[in-house]
Amino acid sequence: MFKAKAYSAASAISPLALTTIPRRDGTENDVQIEILFCGICHSDLHSVRNEWSEFMPTQYPIVPGHEIVGRVTQVGSAVTKFKPGDLAAVGCMVDSDGTCPECRAGFENFCPNMVLTFNSPDKHLGAVTYGGYSESIVVDQRFVLRVPSNLKPAGTAPLLCAGITTYSPMRRWGVTNGKKVGVVGLGGLGHMAVKLAHAFGAHVVVFTTSPNKKEDAIRLGADEVVISRNADEMQKHAESFDFILDAVSADHDINAYINLLRRDGNLTIVGAPPKPLGVSAFALIMRRRSFSGSNIGGIAETQEMLDFCGKHNITADVEVIPIQKVNEAYERLLKSAVKYRFSIDMASLKSE
Numbered sequence: 001m002f003k004a005k006a007y008s009a010a011s012a013i014s015p016l017a018l019t020t021i022p023r024r025d026g027t028e029n030d031v032q033i034e035i036l037f038c039g040i041c042h043s044d045l046h047s048v049r050n051e052w053s054e055f056m057p058t059q060y061p062i063v064p065g066h067e068i069v070g071r072v073t074q075v076g077s078a079v080t081k082f083k084p085g086d087l088a089a090v091g092c093m094v095d096s097d098g099t100c101p102e103c104r105a106g107f108e109n110f111c112p113n114m115v116l117t118f119n120s121p122d123k124h125l126g127a128v129t130y131g132g133y134s135e136s137i138v139v140d141q142r143f144v145l146r147v148p149s150n151l152k153p154a155g156t157a158p159l160l161c162a163g164i165t166t167y168s169p170m171r172r173w174g175v176t177n178g179k180k181v182g183v184v185g186l187g188g189l190g191h192m193a194v195k196l197a198h199a200f201g202a203h204v205v206v207f208t209t210s211p212n213k214k215e216d217a218i219r220l221g222a223d224e225v226v227i228s229r230n231a232d233e234m235q236k237h238a239e240s241f242d243f244i245l246d247a248v249s250a251d252h253d254i255n256a257y258i259n260l261l262r263r264d265g266n267l268t269i270v271g272a273p274p275k276p277l278g279v280s281a282f283a284l285i286m287r288r289r290s291f292s293g294s295n296i297g298g299i300a301e302t303q304e305m306l307d308f309c310g311k312h313n314i315t316a317d318v319e320v321i322p323i324q325k326v327n328e329a330y331e332r333l334l335k336s337a338v339k340y341r342f343s344i345d346m347a348s349l350k351s352e
């Protein structure tokens with residue numbers, strides 16, 4: 001065991017502050033990583049403030065962060081995929097049982113024994129896992145991803161959650177060249193969805209409530225922008241979409257979007273509104289439409305996503321901040337006042 005600097009919260013109402021945490025000495029299958037950048041995901045904030053206590057109560061202290069890019073510093077004797085000096089990435093999970101039907105099908109993200117990168121029981125050291133707001137992390141090689149060398153690390157970090165969360169449902173529902181794809185909400189997830197759908201060759205339409213996001217949406221790769229409050233504009237797109245990705249986590253009229261799907265079209269939700277949505281069965285039945293959810297992706301698919309981003313030179317639009325600004329960043333995140341993801345420069349932790 002060794003000590004690592006990190007930022008943690010001591011309770012649901014405490015700010016994040018400097019601390020030291022234990023990291024395990026690497027076993028033969030482990031990769032030790034010096035963290036260069038860690039993205040700030042909205043679920044970091046939910047967990048720090050224990051807002052998902054019903055599904056996954058937070059154990060304190062918590063060290064959040066699951067959008068990790070770093071440099072390999074040490075590898076175990078059985079590690080074949082990495083060597084010291086390599087760029088590497090870690091996303092939302094760090095382990096799974098490897099034997100259940102989900103794992104065997106490549107869906108570690110649906111494994112009942114999946115271990116999250118933070119706030120999951122830690123079988124090595126007891127207590128819970130600690131995430132990426134730290135100078136280092138030790139992870140089994142099965143859960144470490146390769147980073148294409150042309151991608152800048154700061155903007156690559158958010159691919160590990162925001163990227164795979166939007167990539168996976170697009171692959172699942174057959175987004176390819178020539179398909180018409182809608183993206184609802186232009187935040188951290190939405191802006192990745194626009195970039196990825198554009199790279200797949202789809203005709204991309206962004207739905208937003210704010211007209212001032214129009215220019216940015218086009219810059220990110222949208223072909224059209226629809227102001228969702230304008231019923232006439234919405235009506236023009238009725239029954240025309242193959243796929244819509246809904247990344248809104250506030251309450252909203254889901255049927256307004258379902259009605260824009262063509263026959264057999266799919267709407268996948270990746271935002272998590274706190275209250276149940278009122279889905280119209282009639283809207284689904286009449287055109288054999290489907291409504292689904294999605295949650296990150298398996299390890300092989302996450303690697304596929306990173307390689308795809310490497311090929312198309314896609315990273316997230318990030319505002320790089322020092323770790324000392326993390327509490328301020330959380331307040332801005334609540335107001336969606338970031339374009340489009342914060343990425344923490346972990347070199348700032350060295351001066352503490």
Ligand SMILES: [Zn+2]
Nearest residue numbers: 041043161162
């Ligand atoms: Zn996340």
Ligand SMILES: [Zn+2]
Nearest residue numbers: 098100103111
């Ligand atoms: Zn499993």
